[in-house]
Amino acid sequence: MLYEGVLRKMRTEIGPPVNYFLVFDHDFINMNQALDKSLKIECIKFQCLNCGEDRPIYRQGFCKTCFFETPAAGDWIMKPELSTAHLDIEDRDLAFEKRMQLQPHVVYLANSSNVKVGVTRKSQIPTRWIDQGAHEAIEIVEVPNRYLAGITEVALKEHVGDKTSWQKMLKNDIKDLDLTEWRNRLKAFIPEEAAEYYIDSNTETQIEFPVLQYPEKVKSLNLDKNPSYRGVLKGIKGQYLIFEDSTVFNIRGNEGYFVGIDIN
Structure with missing residues (x-):
């Protein structure tokens, strides 16, 4: 199933284990239900969390102008x-x-x-x-x-x-x-x-996290260098998705990126 939207940090509910939800403007994904499934993440554009414009993200989900102007930064x-x-x-x-x-x-x-x-x-x-x-x-x-x-x-x-x-x-x-x-x-x-x-x-x-398999080494997914990635989701910890090939993806570190996520 394909979902599209701008990344914001996942919402959470404490429990054994923590429940994670990736929330978009018109839809959401229960990420715990995506464990052991294949996810494709594709960067489509940028969307500043303040002005909403398609401008490169500078820090904390904001374009450079907004980062130095918004009170939230x-x-x-x-x-x-x-x-x-x-x-x-x-x-x-x-x-x-x-x-x-x-x-x-x-x-x-x-x-x-x-x-x-x-x-x-x-x-x-x-x-x-x-x-x-x-x-x-x-x-x-x-x-x-x-x-x-x-x-x-x-x-x-x-x-x-x-x-x-x-x-x-x-x-x-x-x-x-x-x-x-x-x-x-x-x-x-x-x-x-x-x-x-x-x-x-x-x-x-x-606190208990929903992780089926921890990586021995970690390699971080950078959407600027690799705008399209597919892997099998094996865990969620902090604001990171952990994949079977030891790739990790920091949702919070990529706030403001508008992505497509395909789950099957």
Whole structure:
């Protein structure tokens, strides 16, 4: 069956295992039901997630012009400590920034390939952990705005990593760790402004992904270099499709690409 649409990160539902849905404007694919089937992915054109124009994607699903103009790509997205809405200071669009920044945020530990610290809106848990391919995660603090989460993350990443090795994550080269112990160990390094929001009564969340076969080596599908690919889908982890020939395809990394997907 043939589906067409612009790629956006897959929607997810936690469960044993996670359920994945690739959603287009007028249709969707339950990706779990595509496991062990042959998929053909073909790049047709670009479609910027902001302006909708057929322009080369620059970053985060946006064309170059939109990336530097839309409030959805402000520096505070990747660096929460740069958030200023709590000071009533605008970056690109204060109303948008207040909606996004002035809501509960969580600083967490996740284990995808190693223990890392991260920040997300409370409403994005456990979605954020699933997107990172974490098989276990735990909250450290829950604060009322993005700025406090950002400065907490900056302080904690002096003592724990903040990056994931996506290759190790996809090969399932992982170890189970005691994140509660890690959380307790890091408590002393939480900034004074956020110390009152420390969480000490929660437990780890365990996440199971729908993977039939992990690759021994990974080779990434690049639609700019190879606009047409066919393979048998063997797993989904994070925002990656894993194929039988060890090819992996990062859906989120290809947002804004308008594709055709044939499943049989």
